Amino acid sequence: MAAAAAASAAAAKALTNVPRSVPGLPPGVILLKGYLTMDEQIRIVLQIRELGVGPGGFYTPSYNTGARLSLRMMCMGLHWEPRTSKYEATRSSYDGATPPPIPSWLVELCGRCLGAASAAAAAAGGIQLPPLRPDICLANFYERSGRLGMHQDKDEMPDSLRAGLPVVSLSLGDAADFLYGRTREAEQASSVRLESGDVLVFGGPGRMIFHSVSRVHPHTAPRELLAATGLRPGRLNLTFRQYRARTNAP
Numbered sequence: 001m002a003a004a005a006a007a008s009a010a011a012a013k014a015l016t017n018v019p020r021s022v023p024g025l026p027p028g029v030i031l032l033k034g035y036l037t038m039d040e041q042i043r044i045v046l047q048i049r050e051l052g053v054g055p056g057g058f059y060t061p062s063y064n065t066g067a068r069l070s071l072r073m074m075c076m077g078l079h080w081e082p083r084t085s086k087y088e089a090t091r092s093s094y095d096g097a098t099p100p101p102i103p104s105w106l107v108e109l110c111g112r113c114l115g116a117a118s119a120a121a122a123a124a125g126g127i128q129l130p131p132l133r134p135d136i137c138l139a140n141f142y143e144r145s146g147r148l149g150m151h152q153d154k155d156e157m158p159d160s161l162r163a164g165l166p167v168v169s170l171s172l173g174d175a176a177d178f179l180y181g182r183t184r185e186a187e188q189a190s191s192v193r194l195e196s197g198d199v200l201v202f203g204g205p206g207r208m209i210f211h212s213v214s215r216v217h218p219h220t221a222p223r224e225l226l227a228a229t230g231l232r233p234g235r236l237n238l239t240f241r242q243y244r245a246r247t248n249a250p
């Protein structure tokens with residue numbers, strides 16, 4: 001009897017330990033509200049700032065039309081080039097810098113986030129997401145007027161996309177409206193608010209969703225994060241990706 005009670009208590013604890021995802025999102029899209037602890041958020045901001053002022057750090061990218069993106073970017077692992085929509089080893093169109101590697105603790109954190117998202121998806125009766133060995137991390141910093149138009153993340157290799165290897169996205173600082181939908185039409189898209197500490201994962205059948213950042217909400221960053229880091233007004237987003245499914249391929 002006591003053993004049964006202990007077992008059911010353990011089961012209840014295990015259940016409450018499974019993070020809950022926001023309901024109503026498309027299959028393969030999982031949002032864990034407030035998953036990152038304040039300590040993790042502070043550590044991420046300090047780490048990204050340290051890398052961001054070094055070689056290959058934050059810059060304002062441009063498209064091949066010459067138009068500038070409404071954000072500042074730092075790539076880790078591989079450089080994503082907006083002029084060609086391709087990944088490359090160095091930032092050839094700007095200063096030739098080699099992107100810094102992704103710090104190993106961030107790779108490990110990404111793994112934990114994906115594990116939690118997969119557990120939440122399974123608990124909600126959703127699909128199982130494939131594992132990720134991230135070798136790319138893009139850091140975007142949006143000021144108050146920052147935004148990013150509707151797009152798909154489709155510049156990773158076809159085998160990575162076909163396998164539905166997830167994108168793991170971490171939000172820090174000010175909140176933002178994240179639009180997502182099955183087409184490029186922003187008017188038909190749904191919107192969800194991403195706040196500091198939220199983890200959003202899109203993989204499997206959700207890997208190719210169109211998405212955008214339509215608006216940053218000023219003065220919504222957690223005070224503790226600002227006090228501990230001196231983060232400038234705005235929003236920091238990190239997206240982890242895997243360039244090719246078979247990492248040992250030539």
Ligand SMILES: O=C(O)CCC(=O)C(=O)O
Nearest residue numbers: 138140153169213237239
């Ligand atoms: O800032 C975000 O939440 C999304 C960023 C994004 O879509 C990208 O970097 O491809």
Ligand SMILES: [Fe+2]
Nearest residue numbers: 151152153211
């Ligand atoms: Fe994206």
